[in-house]
Amino acid sequence: MDNTIKHSLFVLLFALLGLGFWLSADFKTIVAGIAVFVFGMLSLQKGFKFFTGGVLERLLRNATDNMVKRLLFGIVTTTLMQSSSLLSVLVISFISAGLLDLTAGIGIIFGANIGTTTGAWLVAGFGLKVNISGYAMPLLVFGVLLHFAKRKSYQGVGHILLGLGFLFLGIQYMKDGLDAFKGNIDLSQFAMTGLSGLLTYVLLGIAVTVVIQASGATMVLIIAALASHQISYENALALAVGSNLGTTITAVLGAFGANIKGKRLAGAHVLFNLFTGVLAIVFLRQFIWLVDWLCDYAGIAPDDYTLKLAMFHSVFNVVGVVVMLPLSGLLARLLETFMREKTASVELPRFLTKSALQYPDTAVESVHQETRHLYENVTHVILRALGLHRRDVYSGQDLTEVIGQYPEIKDYDIDDAYERNIKGLYSAIIEFVSQARFTWEMKQSGRLYWLREANLKLVEAVKAVKHLQKNLLKHHRSYNRYQAEEYDRIRFQIAFVIRELRKIKDTEQVNELPLLTLDALKGRIKEQRQAAIEIIENLIRERKISAEAGTSLLNDSSYVYEIQSNLIRMAETVFINHAADSVKAEKELALTDHEMLAVIRPTQAVDHE
Known part of the structure; x- marks a missing residue:
């Protein structure tokens, strides 16, 4: 109907102009x-x-x-x-x-x-x-x-x-x-x-x-x-x-x-x-x-x-x-x-608009804000799959006590949550980035590339949680207390990273060396992974858990590390202000993965001695 009216007005305008030109x-x-x-x-x-x-x-x-x-x-x-x-x-x-x-x-x-x-x-x-x-x-x-x-x-x-x-x-x-x-x-x-x-x-x-x-x-x-x-x-x-x-x-x-x-x-x-x-x-x-x-x-x-x-x-x-x-x-x-924002049954983009595509800086900032929006949805889904709530994980309460408050894990439909809260946002972000036709000489194009990768890491973290969920529901209340403790440890490790990333997110505009904090967090999860492997092997060796249960725990430990690593890699792009001079200095101090392994291994050798 609107197009018909517009077309009629254009025809009328052209007719009036033609009449005026003739007269x-x-x-x-x-x-x-x-x-x-x-x-x-x-x-x-x-x-x-x-x-x-x-x-x-x-x-x-x-x-x-x-x-x-x-x-x-x-x-x-x-x-x-x-x-x-x-x-x-x-x-x-x-x-x-x-x-x-x-x-x-x-x-x-x-x-x-x-x-x-x-x-x-x-x-x-x-x-x-x-x-x-x-x-x-x-x-x-x-x-x-x-x-x-x-x-x-x-x-x-x-x-x-x-x-x-x-x-x-x-x-x-x-x-x-x-x-x-x-x-x-x-x-x-x-x-x-x-x-x-x-x-x-x-x-x-x-x-x-x-x-x-x-x-x-x-x-x-x-x-x-x-x-x-x-x-x-x-x-x-x-x-x-x-x-x-x-x-x-x-x-x-x-x-x-x-x-x-x-x-x-x-x-x-x-x-x-x-x-x-x-x-x-x-x-x-x-x-x-x-x-x-x-x-x-x-x-x-x-x-x-x-x-x-x-x-x-x-x-x-x-x-x-x-x-x-x-x-x-x-x-x-x-x-x-x-003028309130309409709520929808399926999560919709909040920042990706046609008007934002007109300028490089607004396009980048729109994707940046939408990625943060997606991150909040992803952490909600991950924690719900672990039987936890963000309000408790983000509180000042000891995480061990938080895990103890929720001994039962309800079956959470990750597929449905992905469809409602994640898939639509992720698809919209990818489509938006593809429409941002800026030349690769412009710094904004590089930022869009890294933001797209950050969104991919968030989706991969959710997929890893889905793989983890099956054994978590089956074994977290196992009659074998050693096995149950290991699955509680898994819940703790993921919740710990999410809590630490929340602190970095809240202080990203303050000069508190967030990149170095991320370095410390990377080192921590690598240590946790090595420690988890050794603990599981000892439990199998001492026949406290079966070899089958131990194999499942080792696989699930890999999923935990994948979830943690993907969330941290996302944070490096989204929560750190790379344009700030202080962050440039931090990058020079930040450790590479090879340097980090070199630091961790001697420390572990001392601990074994």
């Missing part, structure tokens, strides 16, 4: 100007995307320390890119991936709303007073030359120059078209006053922005029409308010491929624009007075309505930010309360 050559010039301007914006966005392989993302992460930085980042970035849409999509991607929280995203979006107003100043103060197309030509020439360069950074600059050139051309086309259009049709005769005129032109501004999908192009069209005296000053103000409200549709569309966190940011964007729009409509007279006073103070002529429109566009956005900024925390909490 007026000047209309063609205006529409061509809009098309060239929008194409310039798209080229500008594409150019900046060449620099999203780490630079823009690092800047974005560093812009979350405080609200002032968030606002400035939103203002400066949108001013440079002349597109709040690209920044909105980028921020939604970062929030969906867990790189930003909702309050930080709201602050950046507030700044972006102020940044969008700079385009109106550029057009009103420069574009309409100078033959701007003369500046477009060299930009286009150099842009095309750089576009064919081999280095991606040069290609990015080329796209940016092309974008600026097409923006300037589009402005000139719109200006010339409206000037010529006035000679045939005077749109100023359709000017409306009062509340009905205000609401009519607000709705018209919304409609135009929704069709064009670029509030910047709408504002250029409004300013050009105002400069050509095709619309009145008050109607232009109403159109500007409508263009601001129309951008909320872009935010909603950008959130379709996001998770619930991204949708909350889109909701914040919509609520902010609705608030500022209503504020501008209700207090329009007061805003007009404030604009007149500011323009008089700035030396802007009373009849320079294009600059006054640019001033109005900035003022009501700034006032909206000033009013809403103290409420950003409350707004975030309300959105989190009313």
Whole structure:
């Protein structure tokens, strides 16, 4: 049904454009100007995307320390890119991936709303007073030359120059078209006053922005029409308010491929624009007075309505930010309360979204967060198969006492748990990584490779638990106390590793040498394995257990070591921040497997003596 409606609207739009082209050559010039301007914006966005392989993302992460930085980042970035849409999509991607929280995203979006107003100043103060197309030509020439360069950074600059050139051309086309259009049709005769005129032109501004999908192009069209005296000053103000409200549709569309966190940011964007729009409509007279006073103070002529429109566009956005900024925390909490994540019978990915695929850093972080999510599910399944609960294993209680509290192990359906809690997540992660089409020269591709391997280790750990479960259920309450003690020891060893990894996970951002802790844990499980083999052999030799039972214990001891090793190898990738300088130093201190064996064997020799 939705596709039918969209198709019908496209057909209607094409029919109206065709009719307009047939009726007026000047209309063609205006529409061509809009098309060239929008194409310039798209080229500008594409150019900046060449620099999203780490630079823009690092800047974005560093812009979350405080609200002032968030606002400035939103203002400066949108001013440079002349597109709040690209920044909105980028921020939604970062929030969906867990790189930003909702309050930080709201602050950046507030700044972006102020940044969008700079385009109106550029057009009103420069574009309409100078033959701007003369500046477009060299930009286009150099842009095309750089576009064919081999280095991606040069290609990015080329796209940016092309974008600026097409923006300037589009402005000139719109200006010339409206000037010529006035000679045939005077749109100023359709000017409306009062509340009905205000609401009519607000709705018209919304409609135009929704069709064009670029509030910047709408504002250029409004300013050009105002400069050509095709619309009145008050109607232009109403159109500007409508263009601001129309951008909320872009935010909603950008959130379709996001998770619930991204949708909350889109909701914040919509609520902010609705608030500022209503504020501008209700207090329009007061805003007009404030604009007149500011323009008089700035030396802007009373009849320079294009600059006054640019001033109005900035003022009501700034006032909206000033009013809403103290409420950003409350707004975030309300959105989190009313926009809840849906629960499902089968575990679904929380961080893998289409929006995250657009940028390397968000793609990597999404996989990283989803792997942590999978790890929590895997440890739950492993411990349940051992007859234990995470709350007890993660507590400060002695693990031996925890094992003693659960002498009975219930038959836990690992196959069903795998289907419900693991298989879907693992498949989604593998599919997501395969869709992340980044070149292998980029460091993000290497990280994705190691994260994929970490997920494989988690799945292999679950499969090893399944093999272990059969004998564990059969023999853990054996009449032979030696055999029962060995299976309790197996439960202890696996639970011990999971508890230690939880400590590393909780302190991974603190400088407590987690890699060296992992080294110690590796040494511990190797010692446990050697000790288990010797104990089992002694029990067989002393005829305390049968050779058949001993063989089963040896096999199960191998499964235990496999589970422990897979979990630790996963932790090396997922729980250690490899980018930190402290971790680089730890890597130099960390022991290889050969070095570890060299340390363990002499220690064991001393113990035997």
